[in-house]
Amino acid sequence: MTKTSDHFFIIRAFAALLILIACALVPIAHADVSSEEVPVSKIQKVYKIQIELDGVVISATLDDNPTVRDFIARLPLTLKLKDYASTEKIGFLPDKLTTQGAPSGSTPAVGDISYYAPWANLAIYYKDFAYSAELVKLGRVSSGIERLNFSGEKHATISLIHSN
Incomplete structure (x- = not known):
């Protein structure tokens, strides 16, 4: 592999990692929003x-x-x-x-x-x-x-x- 290919591979792997982390955090953020207290009234x-x-x-x-x-x-x-x-x-x-x-x-x-x-x-x-x-x-x-x-x-x- 060439240096450019290595660089491209690293960037794609990093992007995939960021997507995985974002997907893992979405349910947590959603749970925080839906668990807000509803006023007793x-x-x-x-x-x-x-x-x-x-x-x-x-x-x-x-x-x-x-x-x-x-x-x-x-x-x-x-x-x-x-x-x-x-x-x-x-x-x-x-x-x-x-x-x-x-x-x-x-x-x-x-x-x-x-x-x-x-x-x-x-x-x-x-x-x-x-x-x-x-x-x-x-x-x-x-x-x-x-x-x-x-x-x-x-x-x-x-x-x-x-x-x-």
Whole structure:
């Protein structure tokens, strides 16, 4: 090899080494950026509840809004759940919940847990339904929706199991 070839080879090897070092550092720099603390005010609170029906459990996650916080403050709570319109199981709450800041209504889907303000009842949907005014979505069933396949009435005990 000539002196020029040696010089060219050294420069290419050095460039390759710099590229390797840069590639190794990129994930570290990215990790530092993504691990920045998120202000507490930006973290959405999540509530996990369980609904116990005759020894079986339905798990759900509730959103964070004034209606949910009012509902959570009343737990644990036992309600009689019964079928309504072959679409949902409903249970009447002892008192009305706040609807401060709630949207004017919602369109429930399978698994939605909602509060129907005019009747002060909790509704757990096992079928999709049309838009309903004054229906406030509280959250969603995460497991056990099939447990709502019953006829008649059942006592349901709703408990808070976790909040962050």
